[in-house]
Amino acid sequence: MPQALTADEIAAFHENGYHAPLRVMSAAQALHYRGCLERFTARYPDDVNKLDQGASLLCPWVDEFIRLPNLLDAMADLIGPDILCWGVTLRLKQPDAKTFAGWHQDTAYSDIKPIVVIAALALSDASTESGGVRVIPGSHKWDTLPHKENFGTANMLSREQIIDADLDAMDAVELPLRAGEAALFNNAICHASGPNLSDDTRIIFIIEMIPTHAYQHEPRESAMLVRGQDAHHNFDVDPRPESEMSPAALDAWRRKIEIQASVLYRGAGHGTRAFRQGHHYTIQHCPSRSR
Template sequence: MNPDNEAGRIAPTPPAADAQGSAIRCQVQDLRLRYQHDGFVFPLEAIDRGEAQRILQLFEAQQLRARGKSRGRSRQRPHLLFTWIDALVRHPRILDAVEAVLGPDLLCWNSGFFIKAPHDERFVSWHQDAAFFGLSEPRLCTAWIALSPATAESGCMQMLPGSHHLSRPHVQTFASNNMLSRGQTLADPIDPRHARPVLLEPGQFSLHHGLTAHRSEPNHSALSRVGLAIRYIAPEVRQTLSRRDTAVLVRGRDRHAHFELLDPPDADLSPRAVQRHRHALKLAQDILYTGLTARAGRARPEDGRTPAGSAGRSFADPGTS
């Protein structure tokens, strides 16, 4: 870690100065009230459609070059590997919106691509992200950025308004087509008539609270649905499942030093970036499986095997759609 990146350093990312960023700041109070009332806000403008297409093409090209396990691993915490994802994580329009709900000091805790291929039968069950993250408080905000159209047909996220006011019990199903690491789902049924579809065009994003109940259904369209989820936390949050966890300072100061602050990638897939990424994934995997009892026929990931029915899942990231 660069000594300049110690807790207390001022992050270099300035607030947005462009017209769209100023518009977001003018609407901060409305955004904050909607977020507090519903537990989510959408659609918000991050980048234009052309930039979204460029990022999607970079991602697709990288996935074609990747081999074996490195392909799946590079989808998790890609902001530690790629400069173009790091730039998106620090985009002023996104940070201005997140600052409106979390405050001026922001850490990027993790990020991950969520991909549904055309006619993909996989789904994400109703869940709350923060239930499995081990954070001391749900001061967690996810920015979900659409890189392709997120429609009802393609399996966009659906969110339950007001569900962020209460932490709910979950059960672990390990269902074969569930994209979540444990197939976790809310123990009590949700009436889908109360859900709101999060419809996004490429370049738009949504924000949702760590306790907002959400799901997504299969992709019945002929196009891939690709989104990048970026999870931001306030620096005062702690990791309760481990003495060690990582984050990246993206705005303001970290006065608490609860997380090991990692440097951004100096170049795409540089040796130092790959090393930091592996370190972060190892800690994240340990946190996710702390206290998890091995089920019959389902080995812990530290055994070097993959639990049955888990193909295509990430074991470094249990939530979002």
């Protein structure tokens, strides 16, 4: 029996490749976690880029919100009761009208089967104006399209990749989110997001969930059990962080990132650029925003 989604919503997800919005937490909770991120950026200004991959290994507060019942209940409706979190990525867009994510499919650089469901969880409002997510319904059923790398652009994707094929985006659907809401989508769907034209930072965490029976051929990666039992052991175990940026957490993060980088940057001329650059993030606020 479904726990969070209706039977029609589950069927629509598998047909169209997405479901949105899903209320994961209250606006007050979202503000709390935004505060956690702001304090992290103040304490570790040179390490915020580490949250670009493996954020749940470094911060107990990230590990906390990826286990919220509303999120896991919906995931269970889509992929079953035994769930691994494969990765958590911070995607910040400053209100500079520059940074964007080009049209892409995540399956271009990963081959986990049978399914990866992404939750794009907003800790700020993520409207069309502020660079929210857009998708092409049904495109998760297509073959993986060719992608090319456009280096030197404001594309926030790890390889600055975009789909290198004729793509009719006229049927694209915007998925605006309020703080505390998530958009769920199949990682094979064609998706993108525009620049942030608002006066507030857009804050989204990309949470990648897989069933415990999921697998990939090589290399062997790691994931964190967030619900149920893992009887398959196709992934090594990611440890939960006991404290923020602890030595043990950093060691686990480095191990995970080295393996993921070997997959993500396979054949890339610029190496692990996104993991080595010293990004400095600040979180700006809309002047009228209530705190």
